[in-house]
Amino acid sequence: MNLRDELGPYFGEFGGRFVPESLIGALDELDAAYTAAKSDPSFAAELTELHKTYSGRPSIITEVPRFAEHAGGARIILKREDLNHTGSHKINNVLGQALLTKRIGKTRVIAETGAGQHGVATATAAALFGLECVVYMGEVDTERQALNVARMRLLGAEVIPVTSGSRTLKDAINEAYREWVTSVETTNYIFGTVAGPHPFPTMVRDFQKIIGEEARRQVLELTGRLPDAVTACVGGGSNAMGIFHAFLDDPDVALYGYEAAGDGHLTERHAATISRGRPGVLHGAHSYMLQDADGQTVESHSISAGLDYPGIGPEHSWLHDIGRATYLPVTDDEAMQALRLLSRTEGIIPAIESAHALAGTLELGKQLGPDSVILVNLSGRGDKDMETAAKYFDILDTAALVAEDAESLESASPAVER
Amino acid sequence: MSTVESTIAARKAAGSGALIGYLPAGFPNLQSSIDAAVALVENGVDIIELGIPYTDPVMDGLVIQEATQRALENGFKLEHAFEAVSAITARVSAPVLVMTYFNPVLQYGIERFADDLVAAGGAGLITPDLTADNARSWLTAAERTDLDHVFLAAPSSSDARLRLAVEKSRGFVYAVSTMGITGARADVDSAARSLVSRLRDAGSTNACVGVGISSSDQVREVLGYADGAIVGSVLVKALADGGVPAVARTAAALATGTIA
Numbered sequence: 001m002n003l004r005d006e007l008g009p010y011f012g013e014f015g016g017r018f019v020p021e022s023l024i025g026a027l028d029e030l031d032a033a034y035t036a037a038k039s040d041p042s043f044a045a046e047l048t049e050l051h052k053t054y055s056g057r058p059s060i061i062t063e064v065p066r067f068a069e070h071a072g073g074a075r076i077i078l079k080r081e082d083l084n085h086t087g088s089h090k091i092n093n094v095l096g097q098a099l100l101t102k103r104i105g106k107t108r109v110i111a112e113t114g115a116g117q118h119g120v121a122t123a124t125a126a127a128l129f130g131l132e133c134v135v136y137m138g139e140v141d142t143e144r145q146a147l148n149v150a151r152m153r154l155l156g157a158e159v160i161p162v163t164s165g166s167r168t169l170k171d172a173i174n175e176a177y178r179e180w181v182t183s184v185e186t187t188n189y190i191f192g193t194v195a196g197p198h199p200f201p202t203m204v205r206d207f208q209k210i211i212g213e214e215a216r217r218q219v220l221e222l223t224g225r226l227p228d229a230v231t232a233c234v235g236g237g238s239n240a241m242g243i244f245h246a247f248l249d250d251p252d253v254a255l256y257g258y259e260a261a262g263d264g265h266l267t268e269r270h271a272a273t274i275s276r277g278r279p280g281v282l283h284g285a286h287s288y289m290l291q292d293a294d295g296q297t298v299e300s301h302s303i304s305a306g307l308d309y310p311g312i313g314p315e316h317s318w319l320h321d322i323g324r325a326t327y328l329p330v331t332d333d334e335a336m337q338a339l340r341l342l343s344r345t346e347g348i349i350p351a352i353e354s355a356h357a358l359a360g361t362l363e364l365g366k367q368l369g370p371d372s373v374i375l376v377n378l379s380g381r382g383d384k385d386m387e388t389a390a391k392y393f394d395i396l397d398t399a400a401l402v403a404e405d406a407e408s409l410e411s412a413s414p415a416v417e418r
Numbered sequence: 419m420s421t422v423e424s425t426i427a428a429r430k431a432a433g434s435g436a437l438i439g440y441l442p443a444g445f446p447n448l449q450s451s452i453d454a455a456v457a458l459v460e461n462g463v464d465i466i467e468l469g470i471p472y473t474d475p476v477m478d479g480l481v482i483q484e485a486t487q488r489a490l491e492n493g494f495k496l497e498h499a500f501e502a503v504s505a506i507t508a509r510v511s512a513p514v515l516v517m518t519y520f521n522p523v524l525q526y527g528i529e530r531f532a533d534d535l536v537a538a539g540g541a542g543l544i545t546p547d548l549t550a551d552n553a554r555s556w557l558t559a560a561e562r563t564d565l566d567h568v569f570l571a572a573p574s575s576s577d578a579r580l581r582l583a584v585e586k587s588r589g590f591v592y593a594v595s596t597m598g599i600t601g602a603r604a605d606v607d608s609a610a611r612s613l614v615s616r617l618r619d620a621g622s623t624n625a626c627v628g629v630g631i632s633s634s635d636q637v638r639e640v641l642g643y644a645d646g647a648i649v650g651s652v653l654v655k656a657l658a659d660g661g662v663p664a665v666a667r668t669a670a671a672l673a674t675g676t677i678a
Contacts, residue, residue, distance in 0.1 A: 020477045022597055025574035112435065127581070164483055177476045182598040184574065281521040281547070282474065294496045295525030297473040305528055340635045 003248035003324060006206045008311075009198035012321060017197040019284045023177065026184040031199040033104045038206070043099065050095050051210070054128070055085040061222065061375075065346035067358075071365025071374075077222065078378040079215040079243060082350065087391050087400040088380030089195065089211060089239045090121035094190060096207035098125035101188040108132040112176045114141055114169035114235070115306030116148025117380055123157035125190075133157040136176045138168035141305045149382050166299040169309045173283050178292035193236025194313030197284030201313050208242025215375055216246045217366030229254040229364060232377040233356040234327060235271070235307035237316045239379035244325060254326070257316060258360035260302035261329030269299035269312040273312040274320050287314040303332040303388065304352040306380075334359040336392050339382065351380030353387065420566050421513040422541050422589040425464050426624055426645050434676045435641035436489060438626060439463035439669060440517065441657065442471050442482065442652030444489035444503040451489075454657050457666040459510040460675025466506060467648065470499050470518040477519075477546040479601030479675040481651040485658060496526055499536040515566060515589065516670035517544040517638070523556070525627045542566025542589050550586035553580075556584065568592050571617055571625075572667040573609040590624035590646060591617055597629070601651045602632035606640060614644045636676025 001112065009015050015058075035045040051057035059080045059128040081089040093109075102108055109131050115118030119135040126133030128171040135152055139161040142149050152159050165171035173196075180189045193199045194208070212230070219227050230247050232240035234257035247253040262270035271277060274288050282289045282297055290310035302308040319325035335352055338359035341351045350358060354377070362374050368374065382389065419427065426436045439458040443451050471486035471494050478486070480673055494537050503514050516535060521529045523543070535543070541564040549555060552571040560567045566589030571580055574597060583591055595610035596603065610627050617625040627640045628648030640647040656668040 003467070017549070017552060019549075020546050020572070020594075021549050021570040021575055022594055024549060024579065025572070025576065028576075044459075109612075165487070174476050178479075180600050184597060281519075281524060284547075290526065291521070293525070295521040295523075296490065297521075303577050346610040368601065 004173070004244065004245060006315065007026065008202040011315045011318035014285070014287050014317040015201060016277070016286050017232045017284060018281045018286065019197045020097060020181065022181045024402055026180065027197055029099060030100070030188070033100055034199055034203050035101060035151050037100055039172055043103070047096055047099060054209060055091045055095065056083060057210065061215060061218045063222070064346045066340070067342050067367065069360045070341060070345070072368070073370035074222070074365035074368055074372040075375050076361060076365065077213060077227070077373065077375050079375060081211060081239065081346070082354065082381035086117070086121045086124050087119070087383060088117040088351065089208060090118045090192060091124065091240060092210055092242065093192065093207040093238060094118070094121040094125045097188070097190040098129050098131065101131060101190070102129060104188065106186055106188045107182070108136045109190050110136065110176050110179055110183070110187055110218045110333050111190045112136050112169065113192065114138070114172070114308060115142065115304065116141065116145040116384060117153070117306060119157070119159070120148050120151050120155070123152040123155035126157060128380045133342065135159050136162050137170040138162050138166070140167045141169065143213050144388060145243045145305050145384060146223060155190045165242070170297065184407050193238040193314060194241045195283055195285055195311055196286065197234045198265060201285065201315055202240055205245060205315060209245040210289040211239065211242035211377060212244060212246030214238045215243060215393070216261050219373070221298070225373070226250055226253050227229060227375040228368055228372040228376045229256055231256040231258065231357050231364065232314060233258050233307060233379065235309045235353065237310065237313040239377050241315055243377040247325065255319070255324065256364060257325055257327045258330045258356045258358060259327055260304055260307035260356055261331045262301040262303070264331055268294070269301035271302040271310065272329040273309050274316070275329045279317065283309045285314050287317040288312050288320070303392070304335065304356065306351070307354040307356065311318035318361060328360055330356040336389070338362060339389060340393065348378070348380035351382050351383045354379045384400070420505035420589055422465055422566050423624060425591060426512055427527045428466060429676070430645060436464040436643060436646035437462060437637060437673055437676050438465040438467055438646050438648040439653055440467040440469055440648065441653055442486045442489055442491050443499045443557070444471055444492065444494035444656070445485040445657070446488065446504060448498050448509065449491060451664060452502050453662045454665045455502070455506045456509045457668045458653070458660050459512040461666050462676065463669050465646070466510060466512055466514040467517050468499065468502060468514055470496070470516060470522055471523060472519045472522060475519060477599055479599045479651060481655050482553070485654045488652065500534050503535065503538040503540045504529070513541035514539070515544050515568060516543050517546065520545060521546040528555050528559045531620045532563040534564055535565060536563045542568065543559040544568040544592060553586065567603055570594055571613060573597055573613050577616065577620065580616055582623045584617060584620045589623050590626045592648065593617060593625050593627045593644065595627050598629065598631055603630035606630050606636050610640065611643055634672050635676035637672055641676060656666065
């Protein structure tokens with residue numbers, strides 16, 4: 001059997017459904033609706049039309065030679081999911097699930113969000129389809145991604161800051177599940193990543209695999225061959241699964257997922273789930289996760305809210321265990337340096353999440369050498385991260401900027417007079 | 419017949435049903451959680467449901483979340499749960515079921531968990547995120563060690579799933595009264611009555627209703643059609659607010675609902 005044909009609920013030993021009985025009915029209903037939609041040409045046609053006329057697919061690819069000079073001269077090609085409407089790959093999945101929501105006759109959607117990209121995408125689709133929308137977001141994340149909170153509210157969504165546990169993505173997911181148990185009759189849960197109970201890992205992957213399908217074709221057209229490697233950042237793993245999937249059965253294409261290593265994967269502050277975790281059950285699926293000896297979930301840490309998650313999708317755990325994909329840690333600093341490098345060399349400001357893939361690719365390029373072709377999933381753009389980046393690089397010191405401006409005006413004015 | 423089953427049977431024979439009381443181990447500290455569980459039994463609770471604090475309790479409302487979070491912050495470890503079971507069963511004869519999310523059991527080792535629970539005198543497990551169709555390894559361990567295995571049934575469960583929950587459960591079937599998480603509610607949903615009736619059709623002789631029950635009137639009402647009433651958040655809240663004496667008073671008040 002081809003690796004691409006795996007449909008869940010299990011990927012090897014990973015996946016399944018570890019949820020309260022109260023949610024089984026809803027998951028069964030969603031699974032049945034999705035299975036029916038998959039074989040309905042009108043569903044596919046409607047989704048394709050939305051991609052074409054609303055979110056801007058196919059997204060382009062961009063070769064980045066000035067950036068690639070820093071990666072041993074390898075040819076580096078970016079898949080530009082950052083150019084999608086709402087600024088990341090998240091819209092691909094959300095449009096699919098929103099269409100499904102309409103199909104099962106529900107009028108209200110809930111979602112969890114970390115960086116806010118999935119929340120913004122869900123709020124956008126809810127506005128487009130006239131659905132009521134509630135987004136659960138960890139209180140810590142509402143603070144570091146305030147711009148996305150404002151975007152969601154502007155789009156008409158209610159954003160509920162989650163104050164339990166570590167007040168980040170993991171707790172936002174818990175809270176969304178708690179709500180879904182009570183509201184399941186009217187409400188669909190639009191889950192943002194390839195984790196969670198079946199059918200989410202399979203369904204979200206299916207809605208994201210268009211990234212790899214387009215990119216495979218585009219790279220073939222541009223270079224006349226398949227890439228030597230495909231790289232992506234991995235939190236829950238939806239953009240990575242999206243770009244990996246089309247290449248799973250191309251044995252000569254290496255697949256690399258870059259996990260957020262925070263201060264370093266050997267420190268206590270990281271989100272390197274595969275590098276440092278072990279299999280367990282979190283959020284309804286059996287997969288690698290960060291946990292202590294008792295099976296209590298350990299809090300993750302990353303400068304990137306979208307990767308700050310102690311779990312990972314089950315299909316990634318399986319690809320890791322069978323050796324089909326390689327997962328490596330990238331620190332906050334490596335990611336931030338790569339963010340700045342791409343900005344300065346190519347005029348593209350990536351999301352901090354995607355910058356992890358860029359940092360990993362810089363190293364990989366040096367290993368693979370100048371004859372290699374590397375396809376990178378640029379999963380999102382960096383607009384939402386400007387405050388974090390400015391603080392990190394100390395370039396948004398307002399008082400200093402004002403003083404600097406005044407100084408340059410003063411020194412400029414005599415010249416004008418002359 | 420397991421001790422949980424015979425306890426319920428004895429209460430039914432007396433014309434009532436069982437009162438099952440939940441408290442988390444380690445809250446507000448290990449010794450107080452043991453004393454509180456003993457106080458429940460001394461004040462009319464028939465079966466103890468001892469919860470294992472867990473970082474991601476998706477089935478629990480705010481009261482229980484806050485209590486279990488505090489237990490974890492105070493350094494709760496899995497071994498403390500076995501210590502608590504052992505200490506409670508040394509002092510009172512009521513059976514103690516452990517309520518736990520699945521990952522702690524998986525990480526401890528399913529067989530080892532079962533062995534240590536038996537050694538501590540525990541009666542079995544209630545597993546909120548492990549459903550009957552997904553529980554083969556736990557059922558194998560439970561059968562080997564003669565432990566009870568309580569699965570949940572929900573108003574949204576299909577008839578086929580209710581039959582499976584009844585068939586695979588031993589001790590009782592935990593009928594979730596409402597579509598929601600734990601926490602006191604003014605009315606216990608009429609959904610509970612209809613769920614219990616569907617469980618009877620599916621062959622259940624031991625259906626206990628939980629989630630939302632917080633008064634003696636609700637206990638009495640539930641015992642009118644079910645075999646047991648499970649009370650949690652109101653006890654945890656009493657323990658949080660007024661310590662062991664308060665939880666003892668709350669238990670005694672709830673137990674008046676079991677008087678036929």
